Amino acid sequence: MAIAREHELHKRRSGRNIGLAMVLVAFIALVFGLTIAKVQSGASLQAYDHSYRPAIDPDNVRYPQR
Amino acid sequence: MTDIRADISYSDDKDAGFGDYIALLKPRVMSLVVFTALVGLIVAPGGLHPIEALAAIIFIALGGGASGALNMWWDADIDAVMKRTAKRPVPAGRIAAPEAMALGLALSGISVIMLWLATNALAGALLAFTIFFYAVIYTMWLKRATPQNIVIGGAAGAFPPMIGWVAVTGSISLEACLMFMLIFMWTPPHFWALALFMKSDYHKAKVPMLTVTHGRKATRTHILVYTVALIPFALAAGFTSIGGPVYLAFAVVLNAMFLQGAWAIWRRTEDQAEADGYAVEKRVFRFSLAYLFLHFGAFLAEAALSNLPAYAEFAASLKILELF
Numbered sequence: 001m002a003i004a005r006e007h008e009l010h011k012r013r014s015g016r017n018i019g020l021a022m023v024l025v026a027f028i029a030l031v032f033g034l035t036i037a038k039v040q041s042g043a044s045l046q047a048y049d050h051s052y053r054p055a056i057d058p059d060n061v062r063y064p065q066r
Numbered sequence: 067m068t069d070i071r072a073d074i075s076y077s078d079d080k081d082a083g084f085g086d087y088i089a090l091l092k093p094r095v096m097s098l099v100v101f102t103a104l105v106g107l108i109v110a111p112g113g114l115h116p117i118e119a120l121a122a123i124i125f126i127a128l129g130g131g132a133s134g135a136l137n138m139w140w141d142a143d144i145d146a147v148m149k150r151t152a153k154r155p156v157p158a159g160r161i162a163a164p165e166a167m168a169l170g171l172a173l174s175g176i177s178v179i180m181l182w183l184a185t186n187a188l189a190g191a192l193l194a195f196t197i198f199f200y201a202v203i204y205t206m207w208l209k210r211a212t213p214q215n216i217v218i219g220g221a222a223g224a225f226p227p228m229i230g231w232v233a234v235t236g237s238i239s240l241e242a243c244l245m246f247m248l249i250f251m252w253t254p255p256h257f258w259a260l261a262l263f264m265k266s267d268y269h270k271a272k273v274p275m276l277t278v279t280h281g282r283k284a285t286r287t288h289i290l291v292y293t294v295a296l297i298p299f300a301l302a303a304g305f306t307s308i309g310g311p312v313y314l315a316f317a318v319v320l321n322a323m324f325l326q327g328a329w330a331i332w333r334r335t336e337d338q339a340e341a342d343g344y345a346v347e348k349r350v351f352r353f354s355l356a357y358l359f360l361h362f363g364a365f366l367a368e369a370a371l372s373n374l375p376a377y378a379e380f381a382a383s384l385k386i387l388e389l390f
Binding site for chain 1: 184
């Protein structure tokens with residue numbers, strides 16, 4: 001015998017919870033996709049780490065950028 | 067041991083399902099927002115990464131939904147009085163008014179910030195202004211204050227293609243303004259044609275509608291005046307970078323038909339309209355939906371055709387407003 005009776009209320013709440021879960025998963029997927037898109041379309045992924053690096057300076061003629 | 071929660075006597079129609087939260091976002095309005103924003107995004111020069119474009123459309127639609135939720139929160143008293151809106155989630159008691167407000171505010175924040183991050187700050191700012199305009203200027207202030215409420219409310223619906231354009235280009239241009247004006251000037255004749263044959267109960271809710279405050283004859287005149295004022299904007303778009311021969315051909319025919327319809331509405335008396343069951347008003351209302359859809363469809367067609375070098379060369383001679 002089931003220890004808990006299933007009420008219509010539970011079904012409705014479970015529908016709401018599943019809907020919300022799907023929205024959240026879709027949102028996470030979208031933000032992840034956006035991150036990938038931004039990283040792919042961005043310029044140099046390297047930056048200065050405390051000291052000047054001539055190799056990633058776009059104005060440095062000795063190191064032509066891609 | 068039993069689950070005591072099962073014994074709580076909850077009224078079935080007082081507990082919101084997921085669909086009620088969707089209804090709070092006015093999905094039918096959202097579909098128009100998605101379509102026009104998508105056209106603005108596609109016809110804009112340059113391009114976005116497909117995922118950025120998808121995110122932009124989703125967050126523009128979400129912003130539209132957020133303003134719908136804020137509208138339902140504020141207008142719950144009006145909605146409860148009118149038959150058409152009495153079954154909405156807030157007046158029906160399935161969602162509490164403060165919850166609708168909280169959802170509206172939260173979604174507003176999320177949509178604006180996410181559109182900004184996905185595209186640019188101006189697009190985010192425009193979306194924020196649109197939500198503010200619809201929720202505060204229109205819903206809270208002018209809807210109950212003036213019979214020109216439809217004209218002002220139309221501006222909120224006119225922003226999405228401009229936001230789509232700005233999401234790609236980062237700036238507002240003549241093309242974006244003309245797409246805005248096309249929807250802005252189209253809304254009043256579209257809605258007033260509906261108001262003439264839909265015997266609504268706005269007066270019961272004390273919302274001033276032109277048909278009630280100024281009479282039906284004045285409403286007919288307003289339809290004609292706004293239709294005449296709409297035509298230059300619709301045609302001018304044909305001479306910009308988003309227009310071309312195909313768009314212009316559509317625009318000339320559609321505007322001639324819309325003008326003919328508005329003229330027919332203006333000439334009719336109320337007795338004539340009642341005698342044939344508002345046949346002309348209903349026809350013009352249905353046509354106005356096709357009018358907007360086909361104009362934006364023609365923008366898409368121009369964007370597709372511009373990939374053909376021979377057509378692009380021919381169309382370029384028409385684009386005399388492109389420099390502005």
